[in-house]
Amino acid sequence: MAGLAADFLNLHLKNPLVLASGILGTSPSLMARCALAGAGGITSKSCGPEPRAGHDNPVALAWQGGVINAIGLTNPGAQEEVSLLHETRDRLKTLGVPLFASIFAPTLEQFGEVARVIADAEPNLIEVNISCPNVASEFGTPFSATAEMAAAVTREVRRAVSLPISIKLAPNVPMIGDLTHAVAEEGADAITAVNTMPAMLIDAYAGRPVLKNRTGGLSGPALKPIALRCVAEIASRVSLPIIGTGGVSTGIDAAEMIMAGATLVGVGSAVWEDGPAVFARIANELTGFMVETGYSQLGEMRGRAMR
């Protein structure tokens, strides 16, 4: 019998599928709904120091290749988020599902502050989002752009909290392996790869970009080959566990992500098609694939494509 159980840091997940940050991670009831629907782990929506309304509509569209979004980091601010996360963590605990709390900040110092505030909710991991492509006009170049900045944020958050931390990287950097190495040196416990790819859609009849923010982040099937390459490159440079994220919508996609070197597999845009039921479907398909091809554990697949 093929088993989907996944060990990640000191955690034991019933399956490797993790709800990606920014997808339905806005309330205890929605996160519990995704856990009940079969997610092995849950990541909350990225939270920053202050409340943010986000961008104006249109903020997201589904197109042939997947999804493009410029939500703009809508969140209630760290103080309010702590109580939501407390409640979420309690509900998820009874379901045996870990909570990963995602944070972002406009400045280096604030990364430490937000991490410290959020740590009060005792999530199982803090995921540090240094790679949102949709706030550059306000916050400047994302910290994920260079190894130096990514390492500096990691150092700041590492100093602020003792909880495990994962750094969430962007796909659009020249040398993601070097960047990850620098982040690992500063004490990251895991890597989440990748965030969305900066992109634009234009409506020819309207003669303008469809998103109000003009540009957005591309996710879903079009992102998968890019994410696989990033995960493979990261796995070849560091031994940290990876939450491989980008374009996973079937069990086979999940197997590919694990074969590139991922320990856990993030699922985001695929929720669009089936709703939270997507987790049970992907888990069943992954089991089916393992039975068909003779794998009994995830570990046998991990990194296989790169050996």
Place this chain on the structure above:
Amino acid sequence: MSRQGLFDAYRVSQVRVENDRTRTLVFESPLPESYPGQYVMAWLPGIGEKPFSISGNDPLALTVADVGPVSHALSLVRPGERVWMRGPLGKGYELISQSHLLVGGGYGAAPLSLLARQARTIGHSVTVVLGAKTRDDLMMVAAFEELGCAIYLTTEDGSAGVRGLVTDVIEQACMEQHQGCIYACGPTGMLTAVGKAAQLLELPAQLSFEALIRCGVGLCGSCELPEDLCLTLGISPGFLVCHDGPVARVN
């Protein structure tokens, strides 16, 4: 993924005045594979994008109350001009049984008029309760009459029909005709009251909710119905208005 997520430009063929601040935009072409209770995201490039229930699908029609920037710009659109749409989105009404009670507050009458048309076309009996602040705010009464629906009106100031709220006449409407299901669209307070009335009458109800819709595809979480409201009405918590709804089934 289908074209569902992307915009198509629709040209307006006709504009109908429903009341002081409400216009129905009738478009030149149909909205394929859509049914009553579903909505579209209507986009005016450079202005904004908002959800609107369909009040007609062949041809597409939207009924817009002018209350803010996007709805105001939409009410200024003239025949020959274009509006961009993505949809149909969400899950709409489903006719169950043969005899139906429709309850509309404000522009809630709009999606219900399409549902009434569908039910009458297949010979079902339809009773409609329409409520508004004053007589001048009532809308689409003639359209429901033409379809052969039994009609009850309520206004808060008593200027037409019964003075009061739609919930004040639901019980009577149910006693006079045997109803199989209640279908409602309007403000959240009204829907909550209708849902509770349906529980007392032991009737199933289908309630079309409004919420802040942003992505419209069930990803961002902004349109979640408050958990306490879900628990009050027996809707499963984490209900997403854009994707699981806008129509929620209770009882």
